[in-house]
Amino acid sequence: xxAYVARRLFYGAFVVLGVLFFLFLLFFAVTNPDDIARxxxxxxxxxxxxxxxKANHGYDRALWPWQDFSDNMLFEHYRSMLSFDFGRSDIDDxxxxxxxxxxxxxxxxxxxxxxxxxxxxxxxxxxxxxxxRETYIDRMGVFLCVLAMSVSILLYIVGAQFLIAKLLRxxxxxxxxxxxxxxxRFLALPVLVGVTAQFGSDVRFYRTVFxxxxxxxYVRTARAKGCGEGRIMLGHVLRNAMIPILTQVVLAIPFLxxxxxxxxxxxxxxxxxxxxxxxxxxxxxxxxxxxxxVGSLLFVVAQVLTDVSYSLADPRVRLE
Numbered sequence: 388x389x390a391y392v393a394r395r396l397f398y399g400a401f402v403v404l405g406v407l408f409f410l411f412l413l414f415f416a417v418t419n420p421d422d423i424a425r426x427x428x429x430x431x432x433x434x435x436x437x438x439x440x441k442a443n444h445g446y447d448r449a450l451w452p453w454q455d456f457s458d459n460m461l462f463e464h465y466r467s468m469l470s471f472d473f474g475r476s477d478i479d480d481x482x483x484x485x486x487x488x489x490x491x492x493x494x495x496x497x498x499x500x501x502x503x504x505x506x507x508x509x510x511x512x513x514x515x516x517x518x519x520r521e522t523y524i525d526r527m528g529v530f531l532c533v534l535a536m537s538v539s540i541l542l543y544i545v546g547a548q549f550l551i552a553k554l555l556r557x558x559x560x561x562x563x564x565x566x567x568x569x570x571x572r573f574l575a576l577p578v579l580v581g582v583t584a585q586f587g588s589d590v591r592f593y594r595t596v597f598x599x600x601x602x603x604x605y606v607r608t609a610r611a612k613g614c615g616e617g618r619i620m621l622g623h624v625l626r627n628a629m630i631p632i633l634t635q636v637v638l639a640i641p642f643l644x645x646x647x648x649x650x651x652x653x654x655x656x657x658x659x660x661x662x663x664x665x666x667x668x669x670x671x672x673x674x675x676x677x678x679x680x681v682g683s684l685l686f687v688v689a690q691v692l693t694d695v696s697y698s699l700a701d702p703r704v705r706l707e
Contacts, residue, residue, distance in 0.1 A: 392691055399687035404465075406683040411464050414672045420446035426670040427477050444477060444673070473677045478669050483677050486662055493563060494658030497574055497650065498643040501581040506636065508582055509589030514620050516590065517597035528590065535587030543584045544653045547576055561655035577654045581647065589635075596631045600624045637693040641685030 414423075423446060424437040432440075441447040445463060449455035452462065467474060473483040516528040552560040558576040600606065601624050609619050651660035659678065666674035 392695065395691045395694065396687075399691065402687055403680075403683055407465060407468055407680065410676045410679060411461060414676055415446075415450060415460055415464070418672070423477065423670070423672055444475070468676075468680050474673055477671045477673045483674050486674065487659065487677075487681075490657055490659045490662050492565070492658075493656050494647075494651070494660060495643060496565075496570060497577060497656055497658060498647060500574065501578045501647070501650075502639060502643055504578060505582045505585050505589060508586055509593055510625075510632070512586065512590045513593030513597055514625065516594050517601060517624070518617075518620055520598050520601065525594075528594070532587040532591040532594075535583070536591070538584075540580070540584040540649060543580045544649065547580045547583075548653070551579075552576060561653070563654075563656045573654070573656070577647075577650045577656065581650055592635070593628075593632065596628045597624055600628045603627075633696045634693055637696055638686075638689050640692070641682060641689050 420441055421437060424440045425432060428436055428440055438447065446460070448463065449459045450461065452459050466472070471484075473487075475482055476486065512528070516525050519525050548560050551557050558572055563573050564570055597620070601620070605627075606619055606623055609623055614623075647658075648660040648664055650656070651658045652664045655661075662674065663678045665671070666678065
């Protein structure tokens with residue numbers, strides 16, 4: 388297994404290097420450093436101010452190694468990202484590492500309960516629908532799932548803010564307070580919206596997996612021996628359906644750290660998702676490339692963990 392993990396990490400390193408090269412092309416080759424400086428200082432900024440700003444942010448170097456082998460932006464880009472020297476924001480010169488440290492707590496406070504609640508709701512409802520497969524309950528459940536999937540998450544957000552927060556006044560419309568005693572009031576509504584928005588796709592996927600497992604020969608054998616339907620679904624079907632469930636679960640782990648873009652923005656939660664949206668809106672290329680790079684690293688690690696979890700969930704899986 389160790390050799391397999393090392394090989395996957397080796398391949399993942401090339402993926403990360405490719406992501407970094409794509410980011411360099413997108414942010415520095417396609418976009419001129421002068422344009423970045425103008426967006427930070429304003430369109431009417433004098434040329435002298437632009438040159439000073441580029442020198443302070445390292446954007447005055449040559450772009451490619453063949454232009455200046457000893458001092459160029461491509462080598463500096465790889466050096467800074469691979470050494471986790473993310474530098475400072477293009478907008479206000481705040482160290483990006485400090486921004487990440489300040490936002491990761493708020494992001495985890497939102498994404499962890501959202502992830503856990505969504506997983507429990509998805510599996511429980513999927514098992515319930517799968518028990519009544521090929522009945523009106525199953526058909527109604529599939530219809531509701533497709534209907535929920537067809538609605539944009541923006542509609543869920545706006546509707547919840549208007550109905551639950553503004554009219555009923557059960558929770559604040561937006562904002563965040565890290566105090567443990569009141570933090571739940573600011574997180575309850577976005578978690579509810581997130582679970583509602585994703586339960587349709589989750590239930591439909593898990594229901595398909597459970598129904599497929601319920602038609603296996605071992606399930607018919609267990610049913611012929613007199614096992615109850617609840618024991619069959621929990622002890623046999625759910626256990627043998629862990630492979631596709633683990634795929635969904637482990638690959639979702641990176642997004643716990645990078646935050647939820649829409650939920651954090653609309654509900655005013657100062658997490659990493661909100662940081663990414665602010666970087667996009669403010670043309671903060673340094674912060675944006677850092678968040679993309681961190682997300683790619685977490686995704687590569689999550690893929691390796693997914694393969695390892697297969698062997699732990701199913702002894703028949705061998706990693707070679």
